[in-house]
Amino acid sequence: MDASERLARAQHLLAGLPGPYGNEHLWTWIGFAGGVDPLAGVFAFLADCGVIDSASSFGGPPQAPQDAEALAVCLAEVDQDAALAVLVGMTSRTLAYGVRGRYPADKAQDVFGKLITLLGHGTRWWTNTDLGSWSPATRHTMDALVVGTGGGILVAVLAVDED
Numbered sequence: 001m002d003a004s005e006r007l008a009r010a011q012h013l014l015a016g017l018p019g020p021y022g023n024e025h026l027w028t029w030i031g032f033a034g035g036v037d038p039l040a041g042v043f044a045f046l047a048d049c050g051v052i053d054s055a056s057s058f059g060g061p062p063q064a065p066q067d068a069e070a071l072a073v074c075l076a077e078v079d080q081d082a083a084l085a086v087l088v089g090m091t092s093r094t095l096a097y098g099v100r101g102r103y104p105a106d107k108a109q110d111v112f113g114k115l116i117t118l119l120g121h122g123t124r125w126w127t128n129t130d131l132g133s134w135s136p137a138t139r140h141t142m143d144a145l146v147v148g149t150g151g152g153i154l155v156a157v158l159a160v161d162e163d
Contacts, residue, residue, distance in 0.1 A: 123150025
C-alpha cells in the first residue's frame with residue numbers, strides 16, 4: 001500500500017474523532033511525512049488549532065512552545081504500546097475529570113490499533129504525557145499530544161481540557 005492510500009485510510013479512520021471534548025476539544029492532523037522537520041508541520045497544526053499563545057494570560061512568558069524546536073523539548077519518544085495507551089486514554093476519558101470521552105475504551109482500542117497497523121512496523125511515536133503528568137504543549141491547563149510517523153504519513157492527535 002502506498003502513502004496516498006495510507007493517508008486516505010487514516011483520514012477515514014479518524015474522521016469521527018475531532019470536536020468538543022469535556023470542556024475543550026480534540027483535533028487530528030494527518031499528512032504526508034515528507035520534509036526535513038516533521039515537528040514543523042505539527043507545530044503549524046497546533047497554531048492552526050488556536051492552542052498556542054504568545055504570552056500567558058497572567059502576563060508572564062507563554063506556557064506553550066513558540067516553535068517546533070521548543071515543541072520537540074516537550075515530547076518524548078515512546079514505544080508503540082505506550083503511544084497506544086495514551087491514545088486510548090486521552091480519547092476514552094476526559095483529561096480534567098476522567099469522565100467518558102469521545103469513544104468507549106474498547107472502540108478507542110480498536111480505532112488506534114488499526115491506525116498503528118496502518119502506519120506499519122518501524123513507526124516512531126512521541127508524546128508529551130503518560131496521562132499522569134505532562135510537559136505542556138499548549139496554553140491549556142491539560143493537554144495530550146501524540147505524534148506518529150510511519151508508512152510515509154504523519155499523524156498528530158491532540159486533546160486539551162480545562163478544570
